[in-house]
Structures are given as structure tokens and as C-alpha cells.
Amino acid sequence: MKQKEIIDEITMKRAITRITYEIIERNKEMDQLVLVGIKTRGVFLAQRIQERLKQLEGLSIPLGEMDTKPFRDDRQADVDTTEINVDITDKDIILVDDVLYTGRTIRAAIDGLVKLGRPARVQLAVLVDRGHRELPIRADYIGKNIPTAKEEEIIVQMNECDGSDSILIASEL
Numbered sequence: 001m002k003q004k005e006i007i008d009e010i011t012m013k014r015a016i017t018r019i020t021y022e023i024i025e026r027n028k029e030m031d032q033l034v035l036v037g038i039k040t041r042g043v044f045l046a047q048r049i050q051e052r053l054k055q056l057e058g059l060s061i062p063l064g065e066m067d068t069k070p071f072r073d074d075r076q077a078d079v080d081t082t083e084i085n086v087d088i089t090d091k092d093i094i095l096v097d098d099v100l101y102t103g104r105t106i107r108a109a110i111d112g113l114v115k116l117g118r119p120a121r122v123q124l125a126v127l128v129d130r131g132h133r134e135l136p137i138r139a140d141y142i143g144k145n146i147p148t149a150k151e152e153e154i155i156v157q158m159n160e161c162d163g164s165d166s167i168l169i170a171s172e173l
């Protein structure tokens with residue numbers, strides 16, 4: 001497998017900052033927002049957006065962690081490690097994930113969310129949209145659009161779990 005860095009730490013940081021500004025611009029009632037990070041790296045991304053919102057607007061936005069494994073259509077797990085300790089009914093949810101590919105993870109996340117309550121609105125923020133959707137799902141906030149071949153893989157590395165911030169593309173060639 002050949003790997004090449006396509007996004008470095010600084011560019012990744014800028015993309016997260018831009019997503020945060022877009023969230024501020026497009027959500028007038030910020031007190032209704034709840035960030036929900038999709039495990040694993042979506043949670044760290046959501047935490048970074050939460051920190052930026054605090055720095056830029058002085059806002060403390062609640063954050064939950066979504067485990068999509070129990071709701072997947074391909075493989076399933078009995079244990080659900082979702083932790084969302086706020087009532088999501090009538091709230092504006094922003095789902096956060098690192099990569100958007102087929103859209104199946106997001107479908108599972110929405111399934112998990114509606115089991116917990118009835119949000120007013122659900123938006124989606126992703127660091128990378130690599131295309132190849134298999135469901136009618138799109139992101140509202142996109143850090144980087146990275147056109148890929150199906151055989152390639154996007155690897156997002158984050159300091160919190162990988163020791164550094166970087167986005168790589170991997171291919172057999």
C-alpha cells in the first residue's frame with residue numbers, strides 16, 4: 001500500500017476553523033445547537049469545533065458521542081457506547097465525522113439519533129468528502145473535497161489517537 005500526505009497539520013487546522021465559522025454564520029440560534037461526534041475521529045473533530053466555538057463566540061455547546069456500530073446495515077455490535085447526555089428533542093444537531101464516503105455511517109447515525117429523540121434539524125459536518133455515495137446523503141459543512149478512486153482509501157490521522165494531524169491517501173499502485 002502506497003501512502004501520500006495530501007493535507008498537512010496547518011491546512012487541517014484551517015479547514016476546521018472554516019467549518020466553525022460556517023456553523024456560526026448558518027445557525028442564528030446557537031443556544032439550540034448540540035454537536036454529536038461519530039466515533040472514533042468524529043468525536044475529536046467535534047471537540048475541536050466545540051473549542052473553536054468557545055474561543056470565537058464564547059459559547060459552550062454540548063457535545064455527545066455517537067457509536068454507529070449497533071445501527072449499521074453491514075456489521076452490527078451488541079454493545080452501544082453512545083453517550084449523549086442532553087435531550088436532543090427540538091435541538092439543532094450537528095453530526096461530525098472525519099470522512100464521508102458511501103454515506104452508510106451517517107444513515108446509521110441518524111437512525112441512532114432518532115431513537116433518542118426528535119431533533120428540530122440535523123446537519124452534517126465532515127473533514128473530507130471523498131465522493132462515491134451509495135445513499136442520498138450530503139454534508140452541510142465540508143473541510144476538503146477530495147476526489148478519489150474507489151480503490152483508494154483516505155486515512156485521517158488525529159493527534160488525540162494517532163499522535164499527529166494529517167490526511168493521507170492510500171492506494172495499491
Ligand SMILES: O=P(O)(O)OC[C@H]1O[C@H](OP(=O)(O)OP(=O)(O)O)[C@H](O)[C@@H]1O
Nearest residue numbers: 039040041097099100101102103104105
Ligand atoms: O460513508 P461511509 O462509507 O460509511 O464511510 C465513512 C466512515 O468510515 C470511517 O469509519 P470506520 O468504519 O473506518 O470506523 P473508525 O472511524 O472507527 O475507524 C470514517 O470514520 C467514517 O465514519
Ligand SMILES: O=c1cc[nH]c(=O)[nH]1
Nearest residue numbers: 099101152153154155
Ligand atoms: O477512504 C475511506 C472510506 C471510509 N472511511 C475512511 O476513513 N476512509
